[in-house]
Amino acid sequence: MDDLDQKLLAALAADSSTSTSRLARRFKVARSTVQARIERMESNGTIAGYTIKLGNVALARRIKATVLLDIEARESAGVIQKLRAIPEVELVHTTTGRYDLILQVASDTTMGLDEVLDKIGMIAGVKTTESLIHMTTKFDRAV
Secondary structure (H helix, E strand, O other): OOHHHHHHHHHHHHOOOOOHHHHHHHHOOOHHHHHHHHHHHHHOOOOOOOOOOOOHHHHOOOEEEEEEEEEOOOOHHHHHHHHHOOOOEEEEEEOOOOOOEEEEEEEOOHHHHHHHHHHHHOOOOEEEEEEEEOOOOOOOOOO
C-alpha cells in the first residue's frame, strides 16, 4: 500500500460518499486511477465495506457502556456465541490483562442497559463483569 492508497483510505474513512472524481481532483491523479485503486482495495479486503457514521443527534439517544468480562478458561467460544445473540452488544474484543473480553454495549434507556448487563452476567462461563458507562465523547478517530 503506497501513499496514494493511504490518502484514499483516509479520505474515504472521513466521508465514504466522496466521489471518485472529487478524490482524483484532490490528489491530482486520473479518475480511472482512483477507481482502480479503490477496486483493488475492495477485492483484497483492505476496504471491507462502506457505512455511515452516526452524528451526535442520533448518538445522543443511545447510552453506551464498555463491559469488561472475566470468563472461565475454556468457555470463550460459548460465551462469544451467546454474546453474538444479544443485539445490544456492538463489539467484542479479546484482550490481555485482568479481563478476557472487552464489550461495547448500547441501549436506548438505562433500564434497557441494566437488562443487557444482567443478561451478560448470567451467561454460563462469565465469572465477573465490570461496566463503565460512556458519558461524553471528546473525540473519535475510529475508522
